[in-house]
Amino acid sequence: MVDTIRIGVTGLGGLGTPLAREVEAVDGAEVVAVADVSDENRRSAAEEFGVPDRHRYESHEAMLDGADLDGVAIATPHTLHYEQVVAALERGIDTLCEKPLCVDLDHARDLVRRSEASDAALMVGYQRHLSPAFRRAREALDERVGDPQFLSASITQDWITHQRGTWRTNPDLSGGGQLYDTGSHVLDALLWTTGLSPVSVSAQMQFDDDAERVDKQAALDVAFENGAVASVGVSGDAPVVREHLDVWGENGGFRVRGSDWGERDLAFVDGENREHASDHDGEYRDKGRAFVDVIREGAEPPATARDALKVTAVTEAAYESARSGRRVEVDLRTEPRVEAD
Template identity: 65%
Template sequence: MSEPTKIGLTGAGGLGMHLSRGFEDTEDAVVHAVADVSDESRNRAGERLDIPEDRRYSDHIEMLDDAELDGVVVATPHTFHYEQTLAALEREIDTLCEKPMTTDLADAEDLVRRAEDSSATLMIGYQRHLDSAFLTAKEALAEEVGEPTFITAEVTQNWIATQRGTWRTNPDLSGGGQLYDTGSHLLDVVLWTTGLTPVAVDAQMLFDDDEDRVDVQAALTVTFENGAVASVAVSGDTPTVREHLHVWGDNGGFFVEGEDWDPRKIRFIAPDGGERQPRLDRWGSKNKAQAFVDVIRDGAEPPATPRDALKVTAVTEAAYESARTGKRVDIDL
């Protein structure tokens, strides 16, 4: 039998442990080592994952240099992603970096360059790239929609009530607020499913802090190179989780919608108003852990790439600048 694929996990909090369960469900893959600055989190994860004490690290770099890994997962607070991912790429270790890739546009551009020059592969943790509804929407875009001209997207969540006081509302760790958290997924599917190039952002935000760094609600108008416009709304102060992506073009449109964290549903809308709801193949869907193991073992193309993530960071950073200055902010990718 071949050796199992050895994964290192940096960040043993809720997201890191959720990802670790995905590796447990993946044949011939194992979380081989864990790194976390918190003794409690690191040891709890080590016990849960049956990792011996000599492979439980307080330092990410030490784990990369010592643990003989095939791949590493970076599931730490957002502002650590750049340096930790860069360290893995410099050691030519395949890396799954949770979203957002970075909270700084220059850092995002640098990681794209580094990843494309490296023999290692960088995958970004935008799991909607593995959801069959969004995949169906992207694959059928040309036939069912044509070139997109108008997009609306919205996500709601009771975010601030549950996250206030955690690292997610500390902008030194999170980079911002709700837009850099769940809102990052929404921006990603707008940009990824349509394939459009953003050129400008106008944004308004409601902030939870005096320094206007932690947004609770955001409303963005994104203009694209082809003249299309997207209206994107993100709320972290609503009682339930709802998400929708509506894309219109000359041939019709599609609606991807859902609630809570369940798989999304899709409808195609014809020019005459008729609707079609395709049957989705849920059985063939992979989780992020399984997709990452395919990247490591088989050299598969990552479902979400650094260039996908670069677009998201560019729009996000432009949105914060626009909200704070009251001006339209241009984007040059």
């Protein structure tokens, strides 16, 4: 009989509660502790998941020290992720952190080094790694596309209307705007499905604040090591949710399409301009189930700290480019940066 996987969840005001429901739906897994600075969030989640009073914590660190955990899921504001992940890894606890993993490039580098030196797993909440459409596109890249040369990706969403006044438009908590929020998924999907290494970014943005810290629209031109180029658009001021990813190479291309937040459709286009519906199969595996599998089987997480480093590096370069008006190099080194004297 396999022992029950015991999970703690930090941050119950938004994504944390759905994550906890996903964990609870897995046979042999249970949410046994919750942490949140909000009394109401703690109480509501604890009552839903049957967490006793002694394992309802205001502090993330107190939960890590006070509860017997196999894993912890972190769904707090973005700028809190780094210290909370470090605290879990230092205690040897397997960790699922919602995206973006970090909004600071040095922090992202540090978490790559820490996670790869630790016996504890670090999984990042990029769910497109679990989507049959995106997984099949990645698996078939060499055969159906060849060496990628042109990429186009975008997402639209009525983000700014719904997020004004929340922590997601407070850059001290969010690290930025729409590009660091929903846009992070689009960049990850593009980078992960192709495996390309970005080398530079030029970006234009529309900001929602005078300090130019919270973007609501972003257009990125990304160059890659193999010579490929990508056009990426992220709109947080549109009436509907639409997402696309197109990748083209010497053999043909693939197209991923979707609306709202359901599963995406995949089609391949061959060199004769014939479109073929994807032959991908398999059900979508949610993040909670995937995290339990990582803990139980000791497998590599579907999305890793190295995946997250790429996204943070491109995102930070894009913000710098938009503010400075110049093209900015993408730095994917994992060693600490050394400042010149």
